[in-house]
Amino acid sequence: MRESTLLLQIAQASAAGFLGRPDVLVGPGDDCAVIAAPGGSTLLLTTDQFIEGVHYARGRSTESIAASAIARSISDIAAMGGAPLYALATAALTKDTHQQHATDLFEAMAACAQGWNCPLIGGDIAITDGQTILTVTAIGAPHATRGPVLRNGAKPGDRVYVTGPLGAALASNWTRTPEPRLDTARRLCEALGDNLHAMIDISDGLGRDAGRIAERSGIAIALEADSIPLAKGIASWREAIAAGEDYELCFTSSTAPPDELGCIAVGIVVEGEGCRAITPDGESFDAHESGWDHRA
Numbered sequence: 001m002r003e004s005t006l007l008l009q010i011a012q013a014s015a016a017g018f019l020g021r022p023d024v025l026v027g028p029g030d031d032c033a034v035i036a037a038p039g040g041s042t043l044l045l046t047t048d049q050f051i052e053g054v055h056y057a058r059g060r061s062t063e064s065i066a067a068s069a070i071a072r073s074i075s076d077i078a079a080m081g082g083a084p085l086y087a088l089a090t091a092a093l094t095k096d097t098h099q100q101h102a103t104d105l106f107e108a109m110a111a112c113a114q115g116w117n118c119p120l121i122g123g124d125i126a127i128t129d130g131q132t133i134l135t136v137t138a139i140g141a142p143h144a145t146r147g148p149v150l151r152n153g154a155k156p157g158d159r160v161y162v163t164g165p166l167g168a169a170l171a172s173n174w175t176r177t178p179e180p181r182l183d184t185a186r187r188l189c190e191a192l193g194d195n196l197h198a199m200i201d202i203s204d205g206l207g208r209d210a211g212r213i214a215e216r217s218g219i220a221i222a223l224e225a226d227s228i229p230l231a232k233g234i235a236s237w238r239e240a241i242a243a244g245e246d247y248e249l250c251f252t253s254s255t256a257p258p259d260e261l262g263c264i265a266v267g268i269v270v271e272g273e274g275c276r277a278i279t280p281d282g283e284s285f286d287a288h289e290s291g292w293d294h295r296a
C-alpha cells in the first residue's frame with residue numbers, strides 16, 4: 001500500500017462526513033484544511049507525523065527531532081501563505097525512554113514552535129512498544145488579503161518557481177535545522193496577490209510535489225531540468241527533485257516574483273496532466289514518480 005493511495009482513499013471517505021457543512025472550505029488533499037470558524041475568521045489546520053525509522057533514523061539528536069517535527073506542520077501553514085497561531089503535539093515514546101528525555105523533547109518542541117511565533121499550547125504523551133512517533137498539529141491564519149493559496153489554481157502559461165536550492169536536507173544527512181518559508185510565503189502573497197495561483201511545500205521532492213499541484217489543478221507541469229537549483233553537495237537534478245524534507249516552496253504564478261525574494265523559475269504550466277522534467281537536449285522524464293512515498 002502506498003501512502004498516496006491511502007491518503008486519497010481517506011480523502012474520499014472523509015468527504016462524505018463534511019458534505020453539507022459549508023464551514024469546511026477545503027477538506028483533505030491540500031497542505032491544510034481551511035475552515036470558516038465561528039466568529040467569522042478563517043483558519044488553516046494541519047497535522048503531521050514524524051516517525052523513528054520512517055522519517056528519521058534512531059540516534060538523531062533531540063533538538064533536531066523536535067525542530068523537524070515542528071517544521072513539518074509549520075511548513076504546511078507556509079504552503080498556504082498563512083501565519084501560524086498555535087501548535088499541539090503528541091508523542092508516543094518507547095518504554096525505555098527516560099523521563100528527562102521526554103521533558104527535553106517537549107521543551108525543545110515548545111522552543112521551536114515559539115521561535116515560529118506559534119506557541120505549543122497542549123499535547124499528550126503515551127508509552128509504546130514500537131518506535132517513537134511525534135504528531136504535531138498546527139493552526140494558522142491565511143494571509144489577510146490574498147486568502148489561502150491552494151494547490152488547485154495553477155493555469156497554463158504560469159511559470160513554476162521554487163524558493164531556494166533543492167536537496168539541502170539530503171546533502172546535510174538531515175542534520176540541518178529545517179526552515180519553513182513563512183516570510184517568503186507572506187511576501188509572495190503581498191507582491192503577487194491573486195496572480196499567485198498555486199503553492200505547496202516541498203516535503204517529498206519537487207517531482208512529486210509539483211506533480212500534486214498538476215493533479216489538483218488539472219494541468220501539466222514541465223520542469224526544465226537544467227534550471228533546477230541544486231543545494232551544495234547535490235550532484236544532479238535527478239537527486240534534487242527526488243529529495244524530501246526540503247521545506248522550500250514550489251508555486252506557480254502568472255507574474256514574476258520580486259527579485260529580492262530569490263525565487264528561481266524551474267518550469268512552466270501547460271495543458272495536459274502529470275509532471276515531467278525536460279533536459280536541454282529534449283529528453284523527457286516522468287518527474288511525478290520521483291520522490292518520497294513511504295510504503296505503509
Ligand SMILES: [Mg+2]
Pocket residue numbers: 031075076079200201203
Ligand atoms: Mg505540505
